[in-house]
Amino acid sequence: MAEFSLQLSEDQLQLQKWVHDFAEEVIRPAGAEWDRREETPWPILEEAAKIGLYGWEFLAEIMMNDKSGLSSPVAMEELFWGDAGIGMAIMGSGLAAAGIAAAGTPEQVLEWVPQCYGTADDIKLGAFAASEPDAGSDVAAYRTRAVYEEATDTWVLNGTKTWITNGGIADIHVVVAVVDPKLGAAGQASFVVPPGTAGLSQGQKFSKHGIRASHTAEVVLNDVRVPGSCLLGSKERLDERLAKVRDGQKSTSQGAMQTFENTRPIVAAQALGIARAAYEYSLQYAKDRVAFGKPIIKNQSIAFMLADMATEIEATRLLTWRAAWLGKRKGFKHAEGSMAKMKAGRTAVWVTERSMQILGGAGYVTDHPVERWHRDAKIYDIFEGTEQIQQLVISRAISGLRIE
Numbered sequence: 001m002a003e004f005s006l007q008l009s010e011d012q013l014q015l016q017k018w019v020h021d022f023a024e025e026v027i028r029p030a031g032a033e034w035d036r037r038e039e040t041p042w043p044i045l046e047e048a049a050k051i052g053l054y055g056w057e058f059l060a061e062i063m064m065n066d067k068s069g070l071s072s073p074v075a076m077e078e079l080f081w082g083d084a085g086i087g088m089a090i091m092g093s094g095l096a097a098a099g100i101a102a103a104g105t106p107e108q109v110l111e112w113v114p115q116c117y118g119t120a121d122d123i124k125l126g127a128f129a130a131s132e133p134d135a136g137s138d139v140a141a142y143r144t145r146a147v148y149e150e151a152t153d154t155w156v157l158n159g160t161k162t163w164i165t166n167g168g169i170a171d172i173h174v175v176v177a178v179v180d181p182k183l184g185a186a187g188q189a190s191f192v193v194p195p196g197t198a199g200l201s202q203g204q205k206f207s208k209h210g211i212r213a214s215h216t217a218e219v220v221l222n223d224v225r226v227p228g229s230c231l232l233g234s235k236e237r238l239d240e241r242l243a244k245v246r247d248g249q250k251s252t253s254q255g256a257m258q259t260f261e262n263t264r265p266i267v268a269a270q271a272l273g274i275a276r277a278a279y280e281y282s283l284q285y286a287k288d289r290v291a292f293g294k295p296i297i298k299n300q301s302i303a304f305m306l307a308d309m310a311t312e313i314e315a316t317r318l319l320t321w322r323a324a325w326l327g328k329r330k331g332f333k334h335a336e337g338s339m340a341k342m343k344a345g346r347t348a349v350w351v352t353e354r355s356m357q358i359l360g361g362a363g364y365v366t367d368h369p370v371e372r373w374h375r376d377a378k379i380y381d382i383f384e385g386t387e388q389i390q391q392l393v394i395s396r397a398i399s400g401l402r403i404e
Contacts, residue, residue, distance in 0.1 A: 004322060004325050005068075006318075006321065008070065008074065009068070012066075012068075012070060012071055012074055015062070015071060015074060015075055016074050016075070016078055019053065019074075019075045019078040019079055020078040020081070022047075022048070022051065022053060022079075022082070023078050023079055023081055023082025023083075023087075024082065026044060026047050026048075026082075027044060027079070027082030027083050027086045027087070028082045028083055030044055030083070030086065031082070031083030031085065031086060031213075031369065031372065032366065032369065032372065034083075034085060034086055034089075034212070034213035035083075035085055035212045035213060035372055036212075037212075037213075038207060038208075038212040038213070039213070039215075040089055040166075040169070040213065040214075040215045041085075041086050041089050041213050042123070044086050044089070044090070045089060045090060045123055046120075046123065048090050049117075049119075049120040049123055050120050053079075053090065054090050054093075054117065054123070055117045055119075055120070056097060056113050056114045056116065056117045059094055059097055059113075062075050064101075066328075067328070068325060068328065069265075069324040069325040069326075069327060069328030069329070070321055070324055070325060072265070072266050072269065072324060073265055073266065073268070073269035073272075073317075073320050073321055073324045074269075076091070076266050076269035076270050076272075076273060077269045077270075077272050077273040077276065077317075078273065079091070079270075079273065080269075080270040080271075080272075080273030080274055080277075081273040081274070081276055081277045082273075082277075083213070083376075084210070084211050084270065084273070084274050084373070084376035084377075085210070085211040085212050085213030085214050085376060086213045087270065087273070088165065088211050088213070088214035088270075089213050089214045089215070091270075092125070092126070092127070092165040092166045092214055092215075093116045093117055093124075093125050093126035093127075093166065093170070094126075094263075095126070095127075095128040095165060095263065096116050096126030096127055096128045096166075096170070096172055096173070096174045097113045097116050097117075097126055098128070098263055099128045099174040099176075099190055099232075100112050100113050100116075100174060100190075100192065100232060101113065102190075103189075103190045103232035103233050104190075104192075104232040104233065105232075105233065105234060108192070108229075108232060112172060112192050115171060115172050115194075115195070116170075116171070116172045118171070124170075124171040124172070124195075125166045125169060125170040125171055125172075126166065126170050126171070126172045126173075126174070127164050127165060127166040127167050127168075127169075127170035127172070127173045127174070127219070128164070128165070128174045129161035129164045129167060129173055129174065129175045129176065129219045130142075130161065130164075130176045131161060131162055131163045131164070132144060132159065132160060132161055132162060133160060133162050133218075137385060137386055137389040139176075139185050139188075140184040140185040142159075142176065142177070142178055142185075142188060143159055143178065144157065144158065144159025144160070144161065144175065144176070144177045144178060144221060145157070145158050145159060145177060145178050145179075145181075146175075146177035146178065146179050146189065146191060147179075148179070148228075148235075153227060153228035154225050154226070154227060154228065155191060155225070155226050155227075155228065155230065155231060156223060156224070156225050157175060157177055157191060157193070157199075157221045157223075157224040157225075157226065158221055158222060158223060158224070159177065159221050160203065160218060160219070160220050160221070161175065161218065161219040161221070162203075162204075162218045162219075163206070163216060163383070164216065164217060164218065164219050165214055165215065165216055166215055167202060167203075167215070167216065167217040167218060167219040168200075168201060168202020168203070168205075168217045168218070168219055169202065169215055169217070171195040172192060172193070172194065172195065173192070173193040173200060173219060174190055174191070174192055174193075174232070175190065175191050175192075175193055175219075175221065176188055176189075176190050177189065177190075177191060179238070179242070180242055183242065183245050183246070186241075186242075186245045187242065187245070189231060189232070189233070189238055190231075190232040190233075191226055191230050191231055191232065192226070192230045192232060193221075193224060193226055193230070194226065194230065197224055197225070197226060198224070198225070199221060199222045199223045199224035199225070200219065200220070200221055200222075200224050201219075201220045201222070202217050202218065202219065202220070203217060203218025203219065203220045204217060204218045205217040205218075208379075209375050209378060209379075210372070210375035210376040210377070210378060210379055211376050211379055263384065264323070264327075264337035264338060264340060264341040264384065264385070265320055265323040265324040265327055265337050265340050265341070266324070267341050267344070267380065267383075267384050268316070268319075268320040268323065268340040268341045268343070268344035268345075269320050269324075269344070270344075270380070271316075271341075271344035271345050271347065271348035271377065271380035272313065272316050272317055272320060272344050272347070272348070274348045274352065274373050274376055274377050274380075275309075275312075275313050275316070275344075275347050275348040275351040275352065275377070276313055277369075277373055278309075278351050278352040278354075278355035278370055278373045278374070278377075279306070279309045279310060279313055279351055279355065281355065281368070281369065281370060281373075282306065282309075282354070282355035282358040282359060282363075282370065283297075283306055285358065285359055285362075285368075286302050286303075286306060286358055296358075302358055305354050305357070305358060306358070308354075309351045309354055309355075312347045312350065312351060313347065313351065315343075315347075316340075316343050316344050316347045319336075319339060319340045319343050319344075320340045320343075320344060322336065322340075323336040323337045323339065323340035324340075332397075333397070334394065334397045334398050335390075335393045335394040335396075335397035335398075338385070338390040338393040338394050338397075339390070339394055341380075341384065341385065341390055342387055342390035342391065342394070344380060345377075345380035345381040345382075345387060346381065346387070348377035348380050349374075349377045349378055349380070349381055351377075352370060352373045352374035352376075352377045353374060355370045355373070355374070356370050356371060356374055
């Protein structure tokens with residue numbers, strides 16, 4: 001395995017500046033408005049699509065064509081530095097694309113991933129539907145069923161998914177469903193539900209604490225019929241995998257968990273962007289705010305908080321970049337992706353809370369963005385595996401034991 005390096009290439013430095021400039025000029029000024037509206041920021045998506053920031057080509061460039069693994073976290077940090085809700089609206093389709101890439105054949109990837117984005121003149125959305133009302137982190141408890149009708153080569157899906165980014169409004173839904181209930185998580189497969197498929201509808205749309213510009217809703221599947229070609233992978237490969245599991249062999253493929261594992265360093269970088277935004281804002285505020293005849297940063301109580309914030313951010317970035325680098329090489333040994341995601345979530349929540357403290361009463365009102373960033377940060381302790389699930393994954397990896 002090649003040596004880990006923190007040296008960004010010239011292309012990566014240009015990528016960093018390109019995304020940062022868009023975040024600074026387009027996203028950040030609009031953050032408060034779309035947080036209040038709690039709607040998908042279509043005008044921002046259109047602007048992002050025009051410059052190539054929203055699209056499958058951008059995703060391919062930072063994920064598939066980057067040998068270092070660092071382009072994705074670099075881009076995500078800058079994007080979410082702008083605003084997490086709008087950033088999630090821009091990147092939400094990427095989870096569906098990742099689900100297709102993780103489980104699909106090369107032909108399916110080429111067919112369906114571009115349809116998660118559309119074109120600059122005709123934007124589309126993708127959604128990855130995994131969690132259910134009674135099963136989030138407990139993926140083995142999923143109840144959404146997919147039943148195969150051999151005579152017509154059709155799969156019939158029934159169930160309800162929840163907490164789904166772009167759920168119900170997406171053009172392409174990637175749905176994780178149970179094909180053999182006796183096998184638990186190993187008895188699941190992923191399916192593409194094409195645009196306009198009868199029986200798929202939006203359930204409740206959630207009003208959220210943070211990342212409000214990102215649409216989150218239930219997805220209801222009522223006798224949703226999709227052709228056999230919409231099973232990600234192939235029927236032959238699925239049958240072969242299920243047969244091995246029934247014979248007692250361990251499954252090496254599970255749609256939801258494989259997608260989450262591949263995206264955890266990216267999610268960590270998103271949280272890092274929020275933390276950095278709050279740190280930079282409170283640092284400047286502390287330099288400008290005068291109390292008792294001097295800038296408040298000259299007080300150790302303020303300066304030391306900022307010193308700790310800066311240190312935690314740097315430590316989180318190192319952990320995140322290394323996890324992204326290892327993930328690119330399939331080199332995780334001690335759940336480094338989960339480590340990065342857990343650390344970044346904690347850092348984002350803690351740094352944004354300290355930022356509010358530095359601003360005092362000003363940090364608690366909407367005149368300043370830090371209260372919004374604090375609300376946005378909390379989800380990173382929860383989604384794509386809670387903090388406690390990350391601890392479980394890590395403890396199992398370092399011990400080699402089945403920690404319950």
